[in-house]
Amino acid sequence: MDTFKLCPHFEAAFELLGKRWTGLIIHSLLKGAKRFSDIQDIIPNLSARMLTERFRELEKQGIVVRKVYAETPVRIEYELTEKGRELESVMQEIQKWAEKWT
Amino acid sequence: MDTFKLCPHFEAAFELLGKRWTGLIIHSLLKGAKRFSDIQDIIPNLSARMLTERFRELEKQGIVVRKVYAETPVRIEYELTEKGRELESVMQEIQKWAEKWT
Numbered sequence: 264m265d266t267f268k269l270c271p272h273f274e275a276a277f278e279l280l281g282k283r284w285t286g287l288i289i290h291s292l293l294k295g296a297k298r299f300s301d302i303q304d305i306i307p308n309l310s311a312r313m314l315t316e317r318f319r320e321l322e323k324q325g326i327v328v329r330k331v332y333a334e335t336p337v338r339i340e341y342e343l344t345e346k347g348r349e350l351e352s353v354m355q356e357i358q359k360w361a362e363k364w365t
Numbered sequence: 366m367d368t369f370k371l372c373p374h375f376e377a378a379f380e381l382l383g384k385r386w387t388g389l390i391i392h393s394l395l396k397g398a399k400r401f402s403d404i405q406d407i408i409p410n411l412s413a414r415m416l417t418e419r420f421r422e423l424e425k426q427g428i429v430v431r432k433v434y435a436e437t438p439v440r441i442e443y444e445l446t447e448k449g450r451e452l453e454s455v456m457q458e459i460q461k462w463a464e465k466w467t
Binding site: 272285305 | 374386387456463
């Protein structure tokens with residue numbers, strides 16, 4: 264059996280994408296910037312605490328940016344960065360597979 | 366803000382792929398059938414208990430088959446089904462993104 268080693272880049276990507284809810288959050292943001300409450304509407308089973316945690320991780324990873332609009336009341340939106348938007352092709356492949364096999 | 370609903374197929378696929386280690390296990394099996402110990406060599410941080418659990422889920426989902434060869438000693442290998450192999454394009458997209466962004 265050939266010894267096959269995991270690519271560290273691939274492992275790092277799965278460390279990120281493999282976290283529960285992350286994929287669905289990214290998928291939702293591919294349609295455009297969303298408010299916190301919008302994501303909760305789209306993913307009802309996702310708690311506010313978990314969404315806060317996932318947004319913090321995604322911001323840290325440079326995949327999401329948090330935009331604050333100084334309106335009254337203040338409007339806060341979450342948006343994908345270029346790095347985040349480039350996950351679209353991954354999501355499209357998952358969608359194709361999902362439609363055929365789930 | 367348009368109300369955008371998650372596709373149930375997509376959600377089901379992420380429910381599966383979004384589990385920790387699952388993606389790395391599938392990625393390892395794309396190189397061909399592997400024994401339990403081979404996967405543990407490839408993914409050192411993955412415990413035997415967790416690997417057993419993931420294999421059971423993947424078998425139940427029809428993504429992996431467990432093949433028993435009546436040799437001495439008995440040889441057991443895990444192999445992707447067609448449904449599993451068709452995840453290759455998803456893995457390739459993740460690899461491309463990972464090489465650019467991680």
